Every structure is written in C-alpha cells, then in structure tokens.
Amino acid sequence: MTQDAAALPGPARSTDGVGAIMDAAMRGERPHHRAYEPLGQGPKDVFITSWAKSGTTLMQQMFHQLRTASAGGDMDFDDISRVVPWDDTAYLLDFDMTAPQRAAPRGFKSHREYERLPAGQRYVVTLRDPKETFVSHYRFLDGWHLERGAVTMEDFMPLWLGGGPGGCDCFTHLLSWHARLGEADSLVMTYRAVVRDRAAAIRRLADFCDIAIGPTEEALVYERTSREFMAAHRDRFDDGMICRILEEKAGVPATSDSTKVQATGSTLDALPPAIAETIDAMWAERVAPVTGHADFASLAAEVDAAHG
Template identity: 60%
Template structure:
C-alpha cells in the first residue's frame, strides 16, 4: 500500500496515508510492551495534557535519580514510549529507560490498559480538546486550510490512534478518581498549579524531591521552557517516518506545545451543540455533572 506522497486534504485521504504508514513499517527494532508491576501509564486523552505530563514525569524521575533534569532526547515519546504507534515508528517498547519507574504514553481508557500498573491522567474540556486537536492536525497530517472545523468532527469523535472516544475515556477515569493506583486531575488545574501537581506526582511515584529539585522540574515544565524546546515535543519520530515512507516533508509545525493555548470559543455552534448533547446523554446521567467545569471542580479541591 502506498500513500499519496503529500499531506491529506480530507479524511479519506488521511486514512490512505495512515494505512500506508502502518503497512510500510519496517519492524527492525520493534518489540511489543511486556508490562511489569509498577509501570506508569500517562494516559490523558488526546490534546488533554499528555505531553505536559510526560515531561513532568520524566523530569521528576530524572531529577530524583541524578539531581539534574534531562533534555537529551529527540522526542519525549522515546522517553515514555507509546504502544499504539511503536510499530509505526519501529520503536522497541522493551528498551531500557533512563530512570525508574518505567513510563509509557497512552490515550486509552483504564479497561484497555494492562492491569497492575499506575495511571496518571489529566482531563480537559471536550471543546478545548476539539480545537487543540484540529490545530495539531492542520498543517501536519492534513494540508493546512484544506479542512474546516466542521469537517473535523469524525476525526475528533473517533479519538485518534487506538480509537478510544473522549466520553469513554472520561467516564472510565472519573470512575477511578479515588483509586490508589490513579492520579487524576484536570489539565487546566495541573497547568496552572504545576508546583502542586509536581508534588502530587512525586508522592504518587514514591519519589522525593527537595525544594530546589522541585523548582527545577517546575521550570522545565513551563509553557515557555517547553515552547523553547518545542522540537522535543513534535512527534518527531512520526514526522521522520512520514518523510521516509510517504514522501511527506518533515517541515510542518507539528509541535504540541503552542505559544498560546486553544480557545474553545472558536468552535462552530453546531459542533458545540453536538458535544453538549453527547455530554447530556452519556456523562450527566453517570456523574451528575452538567458540564466539564462542574466535573473538574470536584478534582481541584
């Protein structure tokens, strides 16, 4: 199967390119994940804080182990590998990691992950994820300007790699908000209260940081620091695979760390109404929370 040799201009073409990318994976280095007790899965939904949590996790464990932070990598997802794309980028999921505990990226619900692990999850307003997801794909997987926010709906609804939709993910993890193996927070709270989130995560991991070490992690997880090092957070491994196997130049701004956050206010009214209707149908009856802000407030005490 061959791709288009260019970025997709619609969802059908995106499927062709992604299918070709998977089909042409060389599998020289790839070995599947073999879970171990105590593994940590950073498993926020797409565009809900995964990259920030990956960086925070990696810097906490490196500072605890070595006394110093670590930016000596090309892609944060090499430090915390992602099983759903590991075959695509020919990545060995069993490779040694630089410090304990082992950590892995995911966007999955609890039921789809190995049992016996520990789970770090941030939740985000669905309308913010919609806009952020669109911004991420526009100009990278999708030719810039070729798809409208309205046309993006099926891609958001499908949930990206792994196929876990937003509402399944949210309900799965909200149900585990008090489980000792789960650290759950809202993305907005974690981003605005990084010092508190760092303290929570370090305690969750059983790692100790002194005040100076915690301040270093806080600095290295700021938007300004991560944006200055945006090439470490741009899915570089996938970009290179797209260039090598699909002929799509590795010249897009695929960074996940934008200088300015996504504004849910730009979402088309028809899309906002569909998201509200799905929340009322799926989330409200289970949680009693009429919207995300109401639900998030219960996690921010």
C-alpha cells in the first residue's frame, strides 16, 4: 500500500467513521456529472424510491426487465444502477443523469420521500417493516463500510436513521408515501406482498408503467426477479460503481461484501430487544397518530388491501 493509500480512512470501526469515508469519496472534480432533467415530452419518468433495504434493487430489476422483455430482456450491465441510475449518488459517481437509457420509459432510483422528488413524474414504492430494514441495513454495511464486527447492532441506530445517500429517516419516508395511497402517480406496495406474489407485482408494475406484456414476457421477468436468479448474478446487484469509488478515494476494498441479494431474507430474530423497543416508541410517537395504525402489520394490511 502506498503512503497515500495508507492515509485513506478504510472500513470504519464506528458509525462516525462512515462519515469520514463519504467525505473522502466526495472529494475531487466531477467533469461528467449532469443532474437529472425531466423530459420535455414523451412518457413520464419512473422513480423507484423505496426506503433503504426495502426492495429497491428488486424493483429496479423488475422494472428494467419489464421494459426490455419484448426484446428478450437485458442483463448486459455491470451494475443495475448503471441502467436504472441512482439519482442520490449521481454526483458521487460522476454520473450523467441525462444520458440516454436502453429502453423506455426512463427509470431512476432514489430513497427520497415524495416531497423531495422531481414533480410530475411516476413513483414506485415498496414499504417494509422498519425493524426488518434495521436488520437488513446492518447486514448490508457490516463487512463493507464497517469493519466486520466492529459495530454492534445496539450502536448501529445512527446509520439506520440516515436512510442511505440522499435519503431521509424511515418514518418521514413511510408517512410521505402512505399519504400517496390511491394517487394515480404513485404505486405503493409492501415489500412482503411483492415477494409473496411476484407475478401480481410484475403485472401491476407493467400496467403502472404502460408496458404491454404477454405470458412470455411475464415469465421472463418472473424468472429474472427470483432470489435464485439474482443471487446467481449478484455481481450486478452489489453497488459495483460505488465500490470502485470507495476503494479509490476512501480505501474501502472493492472486494468487500456489498451485495444486496442475500441468500436468505432478513428476519427479526437477531434484533436486540432494546432496538425493537426504540423503534416501537418512534412508531407510537410519529406514525400511529397520523395513520391510525398501531404497528406496521396493521398499516401493511391497509396497503395490501388497496390492491385487492
């Protein structure tokens, strides 16, 4: 390792250290970056904007395979966020958000709430139990941004509340999209409902995006959004572009485990009771008074019922 490389922060040993990683990654010029611009005419763009660890990658893949299904689908990419670009990381990646996409409609990823997204477009959201997102987010960063085992779940709360690049806290996001239920510009589903009945979610997303599909196209998308298929192609879903930036500018090895496709889904078995109690208290303070739902299961039942 060179002297310059040795001076880079590398994987963090505390939640505060993640800030140093991102500060280092943001340094330097961005000659190719162009901010998002809406189309002057044509179909409205589609923003896939679930909260962190709530099914965003699955929906990116579902959307991209849908819009390319009539041509046999498309897996010729190194990173799903190259073909369905992540608006919140575009500056970090020196990415041109105005570049032509491979198929219509155009699609973009975000973790933002409705109020901070470009107006007048279409929005796809999958909502997930906040406690499950906590476990999944910890599994995702432990061994990548964080040196494996250096930060306990009990100390992870500040990172979870951040919601990922450009994001917001989980409850701001959830309340924003719960308010969009039934709006024509928003397709709001629960992550578990999508996983439980992926075929129905595929048809729902196709209809929302005005993409005509038949049985052949539906079968292709169904296969390519399975956990088995995505795990077999996990190198397309591991934030490869971000990995390269973090290695070059922050000393975080690109060989770290950054895959978003886990062999098994995240459950609540490993969640410390104190964290569960803290999340429950946040829900009671912020979500229950607005939605009338005492917990996520109750809210999810409302969201799922909206789709019949």
